[in-house]
Amino acid sequence: MSWKENSIEANASPSDRVSVLLNQPEMEKYIWLQEVGKRNDLTIHIPLTPENQELQWEVYLLFHRPMNSKKTMISDLQYSGRR
Secondary structure, eight states, X not given: OBOOOOTTSTTOOTTOEEEXXXXXXXXXXXXXXEEEEEGGGOBOOOXXXXXXXXXXXXXXXXXXXXXXXXXXXXXXXXXXXXX
16 A cells, blocks of 8 residues: 655654554454554555455545654545445
8 A cells, every 4th residue: 555745744753653444344343553654654464354345335534643751643544445
């Protein structure tokens, strides 16, 4: 999975962490992958079991970074399509 460089826009930062939510609504199943990369990586590999590779997933990207020990800045969840 990949995305465009946009770390100069709004509150984005090259060091933002990337998390991914995979949702499979028909089977009522989801996979939450936390901190699988950084925004400036521009691409990540999502490891799936052979069983999960056969399913169609709704893919959501989330960029986030800690602001201090009690606060985290979180982007809007970005729907990336069904794959």
